[in-house]
Amino acid sequence: MIGDLRLPDPGQLEAYFALTEAVALLQHQVDQQLRAEGGISAVQFELLMTLNGSSTGLTMTQLADGVVYSRSGLTYQAGLLEKAGLVTRGPSPEDERATLVAITPKGREIVGRVLPGHIEVTRKLLYDAVDEADLNRLGRIMSQVRDHIRSEPPRSAGPRRRRRAAGI
């Protein structure tokens, strides 16, 4: 049915399925906690956390690094955060094209409010599930994977042959 396709061995499949399923479960509960305690989504939390580490603010492009979203999606999220008073947006002195995004005191307050619960959730679901040695291994392995993917040529490089789609 699949022809001469070399299938991944069971160990590879198990790793892939366990990885995606566990992360989906984890992210779902993380998102619930952030919405319940801070009224923000996981994406917004990630943006606030990134900005929290910068005193001068970041440009939209810098903010987009490390996030998967499109530029317009990021503009949308930044707009929501600005409307809620958690960030400010202003022109960059260095590059007139750029927009500098900075976290506000209220933004830091929200981060401080949700962080304990966030840590509690991740501890309960992730840190408590594996011992310290395995957690170190996990961090090393997934850092490797992340760096590997980031070093790959951009998606559009390989003009993949596009066959007829199901059209859902």
Add this chain to the structure above:
Amino acid sequence: MIGDLRLPDPGQLEAYFALTEAVALLQHQVDQQLRAEGGISAVQFELLMTLNGSSTGLTMTQLADGVVYSRSGLTYQAGLLEKAGLVTRGPSPEDERATLVAITPKGREIVGRVLPGHIEVTRKLLYDAVDEADLNRLGRIMSQVRDHIRSEPPRSAGPRRRRRAAGI
């Protein structure tokens, strides 16, 4: 700013961030491949793969196991797949309340069409990034995490103190 909160150590944070970022990057590219070559989303692919392993079909409830979605979300996806002719829905002979979902030949065709590319993407992004020993470790660790989360009491158990939200 955060009071006496015990912060996770750097190793824990690194593992968590690397995990979520790497999986986000991986899933994004997997989704692109599935849409380009099969016109289906990652969720729909997962559902088809699950049904592909069952000869008699599965009920909506059985299908929901292993997926994070709400019942209505699953109904929506099943409706899309049915409209596209990739699955059928019919009453279960054993339980009149249940709906039996089964994959069609056309559904199997789509799976066969996208699977090689799917395997190619995961191989390039995940399997090629780590050696065999690490992949086995990853599978073991994440299976542990998945089972741990699944064994946790359902979300609603702990009536978390709900503070004022940002209201985004």
Add this chain to the structure above:
DNA sequence: TATTGTTATACTCTATAACTATA
């Protein structure tokens, strides 16, 4: 010309609550 960012638009997806029907 290339880059930075926004906007308009359309669409996909998800969740909540109310509802039907069967166990």
Add this chain to the structure above:
DNA sequence: TATAGTTATAGAGTATAACAATA
């Protein structure tokens, strides 16, 4: 009463393409 599933609805999020402004 509890369970299986659907529907109506509403909202959040995402991507694409066109656009304006600066490098």
